[in-house]
Amino acid sequence: MANTRTVTVINGDGIGPEVSAATIRVLEALKVPLEFEFKDAGTEVVAKFGTNLPHETVEAVLKSGVALKGPTGTVVGGGLPSANVGLRKRLDLYSSLRPVKSVPNVKTRYENVDLVVVRENTEDLYVGLEHIIVPGVVEALKIITEKASTRIARFAFEFAKKNGRKKVSAVHKANIMKLSDGLFLDCCRKVGREFPEIQYDEVIVDNLCMQLVKDPTRFDVLVTENLYGDIVSDLCAGLVGGLGMVPGANIGERTAVFEAVHGTAPDIAGKGIANPTALMMSAVMMLEWLDLKDEAIRMQGAIQKVYGGEAKVRTGDLGGSATTREFTDAIIAAL
Numbered sequence: 001m002a003n004t005r006t007v008t009v010i011n012g013d014g015i016g017p018e019v020s021a022a023t024i025r026v027l028e029a030l031k032v033p034l035e036f037e038f039k040d041a042g043t044e045v046v047a048k049f050g051t052n053l054p055h056e057t058v059e060a061v062l063k064s065g066v067a068l069k070g071p072t073g074t075v076v077g078g079g080l081p082s083a084n085v086g087l088r089k090r091l092d093l094y095s096s097l098r099p100v101k102s103v104p105n106v107k108t109r110y111e112n113v114d115l116v117v118v119r120e121n122t123e124d125l126y127v128g129l130e131h132i133i134v135p136g137v138v139e140a141l142k143i144i145t146e147k148a149s150t151r152i153a154r155f156a157f158e159f160a161k162k163n164g165r166k167k168v169s170a171v172h173k174a175n176i177m178k179l180s181d182g183l184f185l186d187c188c189r190k191v192g193r194e195f196p197e198i199q200y201d202e203v204i205v206d207n208l209c210m211q212l213v214k215d216p217t218r219f220d221v222l223v224t225e226n227l228y229g230d231i232v233s234d235l236c237a238g239l240v241g242g243l244g245m246v247p248g249a250n251i252g253e254r255t256a257v258f259e260a261v262h263g264t265a266p267d268i269a270g271k272g273i274a275n276p277t278a279l280m281m282s283a284v285m286m287l288e289w290l291d292l293k294d295e296a297i298r299m300q301g302a303i304q305k306v307y308g309g310e311a312k313v314r315t316g317d318l319g320g321s322a323t324t325r326e327f328t329d330a331i332i333a334a335l
């Protein structure tokens, strides 16, 4: 096929292979001009490769420039470093973009949530620099640089400008972490001055959490360091129906990895009941990034149609009884 682009697919762990297969089925039904190459990562491939992030997987994404990824598990305490963090660092996917939008007929406390979390993806406490100083005392280093903070701030403002967004709010705790979060804020302010048409304000992260629960409609684009962004995105997912509903993209200069916000969901893995919407919506973001606009509109339209439709095809997390396959069949029928 002419102009066929290769997409690296990483199925991942837990519900990863289930939501990934569902999403690929929809993409194939759309007859997208894409070829899928499957590569491994995650805890389930450690026995085979001796690592959760095989070199050939990183090389494949570097070569294709684009990946669709299912969640990969990380051991709590001990164990190998996270494959996610490793992939984001190795490919310099410095920006994590997470649109959080109400979906028709998915009943939550709010009906008109429409905000975007832009999370810095390469530094902060996620650099994994932890040391035992003496038994019983551990030091973890939070790294914040001018370069990464300026880069993510510029990404957030450019995203806002390109997408007709009105306001960027910088999320921080500079009242306590005066130097590190202070530097992040300085960078956001400086970049903000280059975008006079976009409103800019600042919000302390704990206050943000309270405000989001009370009235998420007052926020537009949130730009955050790595850790705050991780936590705030899960909170935001809860505002629109849960983790099954929020897509994401990890974007660098040349490479992008599209993955849902959710994890491996070990409690429901292997049961065929996972909600594939979040990865499907991540695939819509991927189609847009690849400039396959018509396909993106069709896939997004099918998701809206299924949620907006009378038949109420819903997976268990949203109170329905559809299996992953039944939900996917409904999406394909709505294309």
Ligand code: NAD
Pocket: 015, 019, 070, 071, 072, 073, 074, 075, 084, 243, 244, 259, 260, 261, 262, 263, 264, 265, 266, 267, 268, 273, 274, 275, 276, 277, 278, 317
């Ligand atoms: P989780 O997101 O896997 O699950 C939290 C809850 O949400 C569970 O009850 C789960 O059943 C539910 N849920 C999540 N996605 C769902 C879906 N698509 N459909 C229906 N229900 C869904 O969070 P966790 O339990 O904290 O993490 C499990 C593992 O996932 C950990 O090892 C963690 O490190 C990893 N993780 C990976 C990623 C990633 O690869 N990007 C992201 C987050 C967590």
